[in-house]
Amino acid sequence: MKPVVVTGLGAVSPYGAGVVAYWKGLAAGVCTIRDLTLIETDGFRCRIGAEVPGPLAGSARRTRADRLAIAAAGEALEDAGLGARDRRAAALVVGAVGGGMLEAEAWYWRGGARPACLSAVRAMLPSAHAETLSSRFALGGPRHTVVTACSSGAVALAEAAELIADGVVDVALAGGVDAVTRICFMGFNALKLLDPVPCRPFDRERRGMSIGEGAGFMVLESRARARARGAHVYATLAGHGMTTDAFHVTAPEPDGDGMVRAMTAALRQAGAAPAEVRYANAHGTGTPQNDRIEGRALARVFGEGGLLVSSSKSMIGHTMAAAGSLEAIATVLALEHGVVPPTANLATPDPDVPFDCVPRVSRGVPLACAISNSFGFGGQNVTLLFRRGPA
């Protein structure tokens, strides 16, 4: 197994375009969840979410999600300094759920009549992002689209790491993207999983999640290759664990067994002891079930109070297929800067979550090793374990 390192980062978040804006917002604990403007929300119990502010990159003829993806992927490729020859051989793994659904919904609601917004409807499927990115950036290696609900962006990174570790490719662009869509907003409203006020992960009064949107991409590379070309190495993706609850379509398994197995597998692959991990960027959606069970699972692996835990979703909402990759970027930046981003909106810690969840204000802590958890509907659990620098 070849060691896999992170050499490029790209993010488009509700803070705007770029990794710098993303980290600045997270580190300052700024919550971006407010009234939604992209879709009609009249009559819904929850009417808020976290939208990416304009203007967006690329032609308005593209879907919103494709435009988010192009900007984040372009930033990551440029940050890594990958030339045309590198890109020609690079794998592309994209986590996606909504695809171009936002534009397809708009077309459908107009009665599906011509003249349709043809260019957007053509890019409706989740696989369209990978087609757009490969064409736009001339990425010529294997191309995968991962659809595992809310863990898609994290699975994309894990699968890209496997392609490199197994020697299939030396370099990969991987991450996730999603735009706000009506079907996501209305579906979660119908499930009564949305908090009418900005979500409050790990708070005793929490009532659900807030939806968000964005794109996060990383350039992953074999450590040998990164060294040979003198690339800056942010972190090593030292281990990952992927498991399935096989329990329920939406609810996590109550004892958190699947989550525990994912975290344990990531530790084992990295050869890391639980005590080495000082920070967990939690899935932390803000739903009563997720946070309680995730807290329990973290305690089973790391011991009560064994590490700092925070939820980026408290600030940027749940960015769906982008969440796993945007939060992986947050984890890498926490290692790089020695700063744990906070959990915003956390006023009254839930005694069922036996950890310091870094309420409202970020914490300066030297970090060598951290994990990022992502759990998709249907119990699709992923843990990514990063070590600072080239390890």
Add this chain to the structure above:
Amino acid sequence: MESKEVLDELKTILVARLKFDPRRAAETSESTPLPKGIEGSIGLDSLDFIELSIAIEERFGIAMDENQDLTEYFASFDTLSRFIAGKLPSA
């Protein structure tokens, strides 16, 4: 930007984005018809026109209205380059 420069950019797009053979792109003249099915055309189909529209918008920083019938402007390189040049701020 002059209409002639726009034309050169369009030929670049034809090769870089629509993956046309560079020799084939070089052989085209201003009056070469674009749409498939017309004698002597370079044979663009409906998907090619979408890619071409996106590439034009991103290269020239202009926006084209999808609700407007643009058929006459997409007839040849000549009509298209004049249409684009007319939308550029310097024109």
